[in-house]
Amino acid sequence: MVRHRKRKTNIGLTEEHVMFEAVKSVLNGGLSIKASAARYSIARTTLTRYVKKCKDLQIDWDSASVEDVPRLSPRYDNRKIFSDQQEVILCDYLQTCAKLHHGMP
Structure with missing residues (x-):
């Protein structure tokens, strides 16, 4: 796994207030545009x-x-597979397996 991707x-990096100002100017x-x-x-x-x-x-x-306006930023959470809680549980499980030197299939 890459340390620093x-x-x-x-x-998706444009902040919502910047997008609002751009739409407002148009x-x-x-x-x-x-x-x-x-x-x-x-x-x-x-x-x-x-x-x-x-x-x-x-x-x-x-x-x-x-x-006053609808959302002006992308919604990436609609494609999530695991909830935030499930991700934390999975991360803890994988770290525990790594500490016990279990290879993952």
């Missing part, structure tokens, strides 16, 4: 998806906050 992509400020994506260093297709998601909502963008 090097991340190969930057998918829907309220009049910036194009391409210009806003370049200004905030966000992928253009990702920004387009979130702008489409927020465009039909009846939101006053002058006084809007991050809590």
Whole structure:
């Protein structure tokens, strides 16, 4: 197992408040999607998806906050196989087996 895994992509690293400001600049400020994506260093297709998601909502963008809009970050927890508790139990079990010098099949 690798001690320090090097991340190969930057998918999902955009913070929610940065995405909110980018969407707000497109829907309220009049910036194009391409210009806003370049200004905030966000992928253009990702920004387009979130702008489409927020465009039909009846939101006053002058006084809007991050809590007023739907989620502006990816949900990776919907693909989880084990719950957090199960992961902790499995990790403890594997560490115990390693200490007892049991080989894992």
